[in-house]
Amino acid sequence: MNEREEEVLNIFRESGALLEGHFVLRSGFHSAHFFQCAQVCQYIDKVTRLAAMLVEDLKGYGATTVVGPAMGGLVIGQEVARLLGTRFLFLEKVDDKLELRRNFKFEPGEKVLIVEDVITRGGRVVEALAQCRAHGADPVAVGVIVDRSAGASTFDVPHHSLAQLSFPTYPADALPPQLEGTPAIKPGS
Numbered sequence: 001m002n003e004r005e006e007e008v009l010n011i012f013r014e015s016g017a018l019l020e021g022h023f024v025l026r027s028g029f030h031s032a033h034f035f036q037c038a039q040v041c042q043y044i045d046k047v048t049r050l051a052a053m054l055v056e057d058l059k060g061y062g063a064t065t066v067v068g069p070a071m072g073g074l075v076i077g078q079e080v081a082r083l084l085g086t087r088f089l090f091l092e093k094v095d096d097k098l099e100l101r102r103n104f105k106f107e108p109g110e111k112v113l114i115v116e117d118v119i120t121r122g123g124r125v126v127e128a129l130a131q132c133r134a135h136g137a138d139p140v141a142v143g144v145i146v147d148r149s150a151g152a153s154t155f156d157v158p159h160h161s162l163a164q165l166s167f168p169t170y171p172a173d174a175l176p177p178q179l180e181g182t183p184a185i186k187p188g189s
Contacts, residue, residue, distance in 0.1 A: 004053065005163040008145065011050065015040040022182040025148075027120040029169035030179055035146050036187055037117040041075040050162065051079035054115065054143045057160035059084060061140040063113040065106070067091060069098055069128045071188075072117035076145060080115050091131050098127040106137035114139055118146045119161075120169060122153035129155060 001009075012018040017039035023031050040046050054076070063086060068077025070092040081088035091098040106112070114128045125142055132139045139157050147153060147161035148169065170176060 001165075005165070008050065008053075008163040009165075011040060011046050012146075015043055015046060019187065022179045022184045024172075024184045024186050025120050025169065027123060027169070028172070029120060030172060030175055030184055031148075031167055031169045032179060033167040034187060035118045035148070037072055037076070037145065038188065047075055047079050048083075050145055051076060051083055053162050054080050054145070054160070055083045058113050058115075058141055058143045061111065061113060061158075063111045063140055065089065065110055065112045065137070067112050067114050067128060067132055067137075067139075069114070069116055069124045072124070073115050073128075076117055077115035080113070080143065084113075086113075091128055098124065098131050100131050100135050106132065106135050108136045110137045111140045112137045114142045114157075116142070116144045118148060119144050119153055120148045122149070122155065125153075125155060129157065 017036045019034040019036055023034040025031055065087045066077050066081035068074050068090045070090050074090055078088045089104045092101055112132050114125055116125055129139050141158045142155050144161045147164045148167055150166035151164040
């Protein structure tokens with residue numbers, strides 16, 4: 001683990017945001033670890049630090065807008081946009097699918113960054129990329145705080161993460177002994 005990844009993990013630990021137990025992730029996979037970013041978001045200094053680290057990776061793409069998928073990308077996305085001096089908007093869930101609403105609009109070819117909190121397989125990021133394109137934007141890069149796939153998730157634009165970690169995940173029908181028989185919870189991001 002590099003120094004930056006250690007700093008990110010320490011921020012999650014200090015915030016009480018790295019949970020241990022039996023969790024069902026949005027991806028449907030099960031895990032003994034859960035990153036509850038909402039706990040970090042209580043502390044603006046920590047959000048600002050994470051956003052500043054992401055900005056270092058994302059500032060060279062010439063984006064004029066940051067897009068955050070709800071819920072996880074809202075706080076971190078807005079802070080990244082503030083530090084970059086760009087516009088911020090969000091995609092929200094409607095029937096568990098991301099949609100551009102609230103009369104938000106993109107200029108044709110508008111360069112956007114997608115900013116998310118945690119990915120396991122990257123499903124919400126893929127949805128966000130598709131929504132932005134469907135509404136005329138040009139996604140130029142993705143930034144996430146924690147990539148639980150340890151870098152295995154890929155997108156058709158450059159992808160930057162502050163921490164690429166490998167906390168094991170399991171399909172529901174292949175749980176390890178330490179998770180079997182323990183009730184699984186969905187604590188929300």
